[in-house]
Amino acid sequence: MTTPYGAATSTVIRSDPKIQVHNFIGLKASHSLAFNKNSAPFLLRKSRPPVIRAVSTPTKTDTATETKRSKVEIIKEGSNYIRYPLNEELLTDAPNINEAATQLIKFHGSYQQYNRDERGARSYSFMLRTKNPCGKVSNELYLTMDDLADQFGIGTLRLTTRQTFQLHGVLKKDLKTVMSSIIRSMGSTLGACGDLNRNVLAPAAPIARKDYLFAQETAENIAALLTPQSGFYYDMWVDGEKILTAEPPEVVKARNDNSHGTNFPDSPELIYGTQFLPRKFKIAVTVPGDNSVDVLTNDIGVVVVSDENGEPQGFNIYVGGGMGRTHRLETTFPRLAEPLGYVPKDDILYAVKAIVVTQRENGRRDDRKYSRMKYLISSWGIEKFRSVVEQYYGKKFEPFRELPEWEFKSYLGWHEQGDGNLYCGLHVDNGRIGGEMKKTLREVIEKYNLNVRITPNQNLILCNIRSAWKRNITTALAQAGLLLPRYVDPLNITAMACPAFPLCPLAITEAERGIPGILKRVRAVLEKVGLKYNESVVIRVTGCPNGCARPYMAELGLVGDGPNSYQIWLGGRPNQTQLARSFMDKVKVQDLENVLEPLFYNWKRKRQSKESFGDFTTRMGFDKLKELVEKWEGPVVGPSRYNLKLFADRETYEAMDELAKLQNKNAHQLAIEVIRNFVAAQQNGKSE
Template identity: 60%
Template sequence: MQALAGKQLSAGLSRPSRGQLVITSVATPSKAPTSRLAKRSKVEIIKENSDYLRHPLMEELVNDKTYITEDSVQLMKFHGSYQQDHREKRSFGSGKAYMFMMRTRQPSGIVPNRLYLVMDELADKFGNGTLRLTTRQAYQLHAVLKHDLKTVFSTVIKNMGSTLGACGDVNRNVMGPAAPYLNKPEYVHAQKLANDFADLLAPQSGAYYDVWLDGEKFVSVYKEDPKVTADRAFNGYGTNFENSPEPIYGAQFLPRKFKIAVTVPGDNSVDLFTNDLGVIVISDDKGEVKGYNLVVGGGMGRTHRDEDTFPRLADPLGYVDKDDIFHAVKAVVATQRDYGRRDNRKQARLKYLLSEWGVERFRSVVEQYMGKKFSEFVPMPTWEYKDYLGWGEQGNGKLFYGIYIQNGRIKGEQKKALRAVIEKFELPVTLTPHQNIILRDVDPANKDEIMAMLRAGGVQELVDWDSLDRMSMACPALPLCGLAVTEAERSLPDINKRIRAMLTKVGLPEDQFLHVRMTGCPNGCARPYMAELGFVGDGPNSYQIWLGGNSNQTRLAELYADRVKVKDLESFLEPIFAAWLAKRRPNEGFGDWTARTGFAAVKQLAATTAPTLAAAAVKNASGNGNGNGAAPAGSDKQLTAR
């Protein structure tokens, strides 16, 4: 990635040193070059002609067709839904089996009790009977038919929920640390800030309510923070469009999606560096919030065989005082809005602007929009990945309970048991960045009964899960995602069992784990480019293999191999695992070992190890032990130190 960034910069662009950046006065930034405005993608024209996301979607939702046209498909994303084709339900001669996926907006994954119960019911009545938790702490409801969309959307809106901005070229769901630590002010503040960012950058035109509530004035008990309202309206340095229904976005919105995560120092449960903008809460020794460190330019998506697309980690941007945070966020968004590419959607994410400009030039433009300079980045402790599973204390006398949900799919008896517990004890929940769920505000007196109800419903405890499963994620992929070229969610459980058998066969401990992530296409929804072992679909039953990410999610993996067939995983991976065991330093994780060793050396070691494994397999097959039995399930005991 560094080489690619350097290649792009060589085309007449340079990175000035920080010391050369001197702002003597503040002026409204110049707008994007006319060359970029002259040519626009088709989606840009659709947005501009839509009357702020209304037409032709409003008309097509009420016709008798089972689908909407491409123009409306693009607008529908902003409202929180994708049109999909169920590839396994097509019938001969009848064409595509159209249905819709609806995604909610849940800042920090926080879900009121009432909304959880409504989503559970909607899944049964109008979806496929399952709830899908996403890697950005939201719900996805699959298989909704077009004629049910208004009922589903209006029900969500009227029950403390929203889908506005869950998809589309706007700010997406804002991530935050899932832990409900009410006795830790920095966590409470981070979760509130995520909600404030969602409010600050939510579309304002009213089209959402025109489409789904037929213009009905819906009165919510929720009120946004007055500072959010005031700072959104402020336009001292060119961040806003004057007299526009969309003061920040304008008629064309952003060039592409924009993702924000908020966290506290040391807690990287949100995969901070994969976001367009990461915000870290900085507090003093007494827990009082003083300001924020900002990182910019992360993103996962790429396209196979297109080297101009790539995953990227966010760069440090600087520090801002507490009172300036909303202006800083608006300034970053405005910079992307005005300078991001609108002619090529594959190059339209903020990460490409950072790669082209360099962080110093980007910082200088953001500072003009903000009206002041950033301070130096505040030093922070080492990052650590956290999943908050199991029982924990909230700090207010109540408990929380984090439940592992395999690949985020709540279904069957598990779904019934969760509903029964959440309904009986009136519990709010939090959805985590790792596709799991946390029951909050549990009275300690109810702990045993809750556990009994969950066990009776087949909800497994952590001791029942292999640590490989706990540390894995997959996107939904087939059969509904239109971008998927192969399986992910449905295949990963079996592949994890095979990986466990391989680890056991080469002699690694039964509780040894590594971070495994799988996607059915290169867009990276499950963030496979951060994994120690990443599977990225590149054809039917075929994957790219990415290696070298680390357990705290601060290093990008790199492409190790293309077109590895599922049937060949043992012959491909076993020699690598054996070499890891033989050559690693004490307690060295898989990703750290592959990154330190280098891919050329890893391939050489694997090639040397493979004949030994093959000979052992022949010996085992002749009756001297099988050496390939399934390993015992992982436990909630101490995972092997890494």
């Protein structure tokens, strides 16, 4: 049994000044240490910033020079491993915390927010995000989160695209109560935000198959390997209490191994050092063919490779995915991960650690827009990146193993687990659990003592259900609006949106609150142009370009780029293996039909056999699609046997267009009306 933060507990840190001084690797003589009222050390700064030494491999010759660093890097350095000044700010009576503490509380799994719908004085609150590798949530933790949402939040829970909960609306004065409740229910928010490894994804389905179980075990081990060890989280929220957790010996061994210069041997953060990573870091683990995790959007994608008997043998590794970008700054971009190589199964923790350390050492720390690992790989190229990683790994990567085609799996509805029990995947619009749905879910989960899992598509899976319970559970869920997938519009099943307004400070326009209306309008357009109800398009909406709902992988992505307007992205695939591209900017929400109607109409008429909307837009090319949108005058209707060319010359068209405007129509609509009247008159004449 070990503590989740190693031997350097809060008690040692507070009682040994030598360790406190040592923690500030790289202090110059022009700096000194002081102690706040909680006995946590902090920097008394003079004019010149200290040299960073925590981001240089410890075994290298000390040739560090002063370089430009972002403000966040300086805050991290002076924080005593993510403690100061957050520890002091939490004790004040103010409803908010200062800028430095706002950056640090992210490492603890929280963002400071305010209600942007309200005018006047800001109404501050905090969003808490949990850390749930594989999306696993115990019965106890689910019930705790449900209670906390009512007692301290806004009465709802939100399921995220990284298989976690978000709890909105927590007041500063209640933070410690809420955090400690989560911790004591065997949950955590540690590292759910901030410049370190985030929640590790894996297929959420509780399938009793060797490769799925091994993928989930690997995800949990990677999460444990990259969990901070210096104790700042537990110092802050449970007064330094040692929360005991059993770590597999292979995790401890891999973390402590420094045979290739990966560690800071005298630091309580062996992997992260004082500076942690340049930016957030995302990892997903899956099995061949199952792309429920959007594997190519992660910094590291890990795929189990099994032999012909289904026994896991090793892993293919992808690197360099990421969604975030900045509008109209072409040097920022979404990127798909690319193959790095194959490693035997016993080496995966060492390989992941080597990749993380390569990013720690070489990722940019001067400009956070370019700090993700995707920019490092884009700058270096995959060959150089692989070569550097291999130095920390201590081996050459083996050739990438062949994989089958990827497929998106939702896991909705009832399924056999393979162990005699059932699981039930529930579609939750935008991941928001509230009202009658929240009440009924709690009753079912509590009554049958169910564990649950959160999917990367913001849905929920109820696990370990006995066959005898199926009918009663189905009835109860249906009465709360949690329907079987055949009763849910296919558009809704694959759609996602980020929270955006009113609480996200980065939101430019609506996403979660806007997507229900957008999906209804899209369905109406599909019906108008003659597409069947089972026709669907992967739609994702975000309120800003950061890409939290992964819109750049959608067949139709709407990315907020102004008040009530979106940038439209086209060209992703239903199996999440191709990047979309920017098609149009600044499309007002009320004008979406003007763009979507001609696109869907031409998809119906010109697509190849079973061609998805995303593949159709890619094949047609954006120049042609823009021409179709610009010249669109509505779908051709009326008796096809007449096959009329409506306008023989431009003058006729312009004259008809002027006349049509007086009737709030366009030229095409008016011409069709004239033809219909003419045909009707002819038919009436014949009948007389």
